[in-house]
Amino acid sequence: AQTVTQSQPEMSVQEAETVTLSCTYDTSESDYYLFWYKQPPSRQMILVIRQEAYKQQNATENRFSVNFQKAAKSFSLKISDSQLGDAAMYFCAPSFGNEKLTFGTGTRLTIIP
Amino acid sequence: DAGVTQSPTHLIKTRGQQVTLRCSPKSGHDTVSWYQQALGQGPQFIFQYYEEEERQRGNFPDRFSGHQFPNYSSELNVNALLLGDSALYLCASSERKLAGGTDTQYFGPGTRLTVL
Numbered sequence: 001a002q003t004v005t006q007s008q009p010e011m012s013v014q015e016a017e018t019v020t021l022s023c024t025y026d027t028s029e030s031d032y033y034l035f036w037y038k039q040p041p042s043r044q045m046i047l048v049i050r051q052e053a054y055k056q057q058n059a060t061e062n063r064f065s066v067n068f069q070k071a072a073k074s075f076s077l078k079i080s081d082s083q084l085g086d087a088a089m090y091f092c093a094p095s096f097g098n099e100k101l102t103f104g105t106g107t108r109l110t111i112i113p
Numbered sequence: 114d115a116g117v118t119q120s121p122t123h124l125i126k127t128r129g130q131q132v133t134l135r136c137s138p139k140s141g142h143d144t145v146s147w148y149q150q151a152l153g154q155g156p157q158f159i160f161q162y163y164e165e166e167e168r169q170r171g172n173f174p175d176r177f178s179g180h181q182f183p184n185y186s187s188e189l190n191v192n193a194l195l196l197g198d199s200a201l202y203l204c205a206s207s208e209r210k211l212a213g214g215t216d217t218q219y220f221g222p223g224t225r226l227t228v229l
Binding site for chain 1: 146148154155156157158161168169171201203205214215217218219220222223225
């Protein structure tokens with residue numbers, strides 16, 4: 001079975017500081033994509049960043065970057081210069097076999113002004 | 114360019130009834146996936162449609178069925194509603210890759226279904 005674990009149910013960070021959200025997964029697939037989505041109180045699931053498993057270089061999108069360790073099956077998200085608008089539920093969601101998304105249980109991120 | 118749209122936004126039904134949810138994919142996308150998100154949990158995959166056929170299905174009973182139309186829009190139908198079907202239903206669209214599999218999935222705003 002393919003599983004996704006987000007071990008931090010809740011995290012908080014001071015505005016302008018850096019925070020890292022962790023995600024580990026288990027799969028026998030060799031070809032897959034990994035995604036981080038955020039879901040603010042408005043419920044809209046918004047893509048934050050994506051990583052192709054075959055790429056060794058870690059993906060970055062402005063203030064968001066990932067630390068992808070394929071052998072360890074770890075995919076963490078780093079948010080730099082945290083802003084109030086970053087407050088949301090963050091989901092790690094690999095796409096094993098590049099088909100359906102398998103979501104973790106989420107990490108609720110609070111930004112402290 | 115319109116993103117993924119879903120209707121209705123909210124829906125209240127009683128046990129035993131049937132419901133139909135609708136989704137229009139993002140322009141240029143040909144694949145639609147449906148997810149169920151219970152309160153406080155991560156979304157669970159229901160099924161995926163491509164070329165008007167169900168391509169993959171998650172661990173959901175036959176009460177959950179779907180359809181994809183020639184314009185790529187999709188419907189999710191749930192029969193004999195149970196209290197446990199109360200959830201946020203998310204639709205995601207993506208583009209099929211030539212090498213197989215689907216590209217990045219973009220989500221609609223969801224339909225909140227309440228079963229009384």
